[in-house]
Amino acid sequence: MAALRGKSRDGEEISEAPRVLIAMTEAMANLVTLTLRHGRYETKWCVDPNEFSRLVRDWRPKLGFIDIDLYERFIDLFGRGLSHGQPPLLCFTRKRDTSVKLSAFERGADDIVEVPFTLDEIVARPFALIRRAYDISVPLVPRLRLSSLEVDLVEQKIRIGGKELELTPIQQTLLYLLAANSGKVLSREELLSSIWGGEFEIESNVVDRHIRELRVKLGDDWRTPMFIETVPGRGYRFRSQVAVSDAAN
Incomplete structure (x- = not known):
């Protein structure tokens, strides 16, 4: 570089x-x-x-x-x-x-x-x-590898197991937020505040709905999750240990 x-x-x-x-x-x-x-x-x-x-x-x-x-x-x-x-x-x-x-x-x-x-x-x-x-142009790295997931920021796609999937902007942000805090439980309140700001009440099911839709795209079974785990009464946790690398390497 x-x-x-x-x-x-x-x-x-x-x-x-x-x-x-x-x-x-x-x-x-x-x-x-x-x-x-x-x-x-x-x-x-x-x-x-x-x-x-x-x-x-x-x-x-x-x-x-x-x-x-x-x-x-x-x-x-x-x-x-x-x-x-x-x-x-x-x-x-x-x-x-x-x-x-x-x-x-x-x-x-x-x-x-x-x-x-x-x-x-x-x-x-x-x-x-x-x-x-x-007067500096910072190089752009379009794709990152988050363990077994390859994420394309520009195309808003992920690749997993040879399969390519499209994510909505909210799903992409939710995935990054969970992966960036891998191993930590994030409460619904933290997820709402970080992603949606003040647009929704804490009692809203918007977090659960988007988690559910993201799991479907990842092929993640909530009973035996590879990626997103539900922690009853507390929130959600990204299970996989995340090692970040440039997907071009």
Whole structure:
């Protein structure tokens, strides 16, 4: 893969994978980190304000991801005490309130993503911000292998056992969210908040319905699942250990 070459807003030379500092729930941060494997980035997750400030100063990220519904004050921390200029900042919100977005822009946000979002946004928007700020084009990795699943982000397809299947954008995001948090139980509340934002009530069966439809496409029997396990009274868990690799390799 060709080396990345570019300059920061203050003229600093950049020749490595752009560093992305993420302030979100752990489940969301894992989803974003997995999705960014479709590019070439180095990521760190932090929700402690003091550690976040230290990382901004010492690790010198080239891009920030902040969930402003939960970590709104981190917008100000992202640009504080820097001698090399504030890197581009991508904010996430479940709110449709224009004043919330305008406030984020006034305080340093370069772009805002609304939840629910599609995975291609998590690839395309950082690509645009990095190119604009540093004149770098981050390579695109269209296909990833998640253990026995090969996922094509561009075509919204998965390949399993030689069979090719199409996924809806929601099914693709749900699969990535579960796989990114492999081995961990995600509650319905976490799944709703991460994928659908505030569009549905917690009592809604939207999560169960989409899990059921995704299982059908994966050929996954809920009684003896290979991939998505129901944990009674708690939520859902991705059973398979996920080893992520570029499907082209």
